[in-house]
Amino acid sequence: MDRMLEMVSINGGLVLGPDVALQNAQVTMSYLQGAEQMYVNGVLATVDVSFLADVHIQAFEDCSTSGRYFCFNQIVNSDAETVKLARLLSPLISIPSRHDFQESEIYAERIRNKKLRKLIEGNAY
Template sequence: MERVEERLSVFSVDTLDYHSILVALKGCSALFCCLDCPDGYDDLIVDLEVRGAINVVEACAQTDSMQKIVFTSSLTAAIWRENICSQTDVDERCWSDQDFCRKMKLWYALAKTLSEQAAWALAMDRMLNMVSVNAGLVVGPAVAQQNPCSTMSYLKGAAEMFENGVLAVVDVKFLADVHIRAFEDSSTIGRYFCFNQIVHTEEEAVKLVETLSPLLSSQPKYECQGSEAYAERLRTKKLNKLVEGTA
């Protein structure tokens, strides 16, 4: 990555402004795309994020120099369904149930599910080279404080995620490294779950709350009562191969 740092450009664009995306992509050979709403998620934002994903991928299709898209998605696009316990393992083949997300008002999860599905459908139709990185809850120095609404939106339903072994966190530096590896490795294909740790014990849950302070300072204080652990259900076979350089 050091060899190309001088050729790396970072753009913040209005994803509903198709022309501005085209301008930003001019001459680019690859795109790292992260769609996020800094003001939180509701049913209206879901539609806007889907439209943004379509605009971005279509703009890539119209950019002759574009070789690869690395699309940032979320684990929440894979874990939610009516009976969250019905599936022993959760891997990259899984998708969250749209109707369940709407019923439970899991707008963040719904936005990530629909926007990623829209991106994949268009990328395949336009025969674009795309991979997606489905990230866990992003943690790291000041991450939650810089983007508190997204953090809180991800955590809606956190108790259910924790009890069912699918509450996972990822360090922001590791997440960035996985994005770079996904771009540089020509053999990457499809979706990649990305996380460092599954929070599956009460002690780990308490530590996560402490990590997210003062963002969660308004939440009732919880003290670890025991050593109960929940089964880890997320699988990272593809991620392990990518990190090991055998993707």
């Protein structure tokens, strides 16, 4: 602010798309280090690579954009979504069996992307 710059930060969830996870295995595995706790807390977020690219373009083109944006398409918060995610990330991670799921309280979405939705809706995505 003291330099009169407007900064934009787009913080994406786990980036998914055709072979994205396999081509960026180290980054993907780093993100997944806390996946179990993120899942339990309702903050395991994923974002499609095409959507993330479009958001970056919109943020660049809209001169009024500033600040931090949380960018995700989905919050993984069910057993079925967890298995689907594991299939997308195979062979990086193994597909969990039914007995691997612990009985734990799963919270509804704990993070919001309301600010991002305003950016997208304002630009008629």
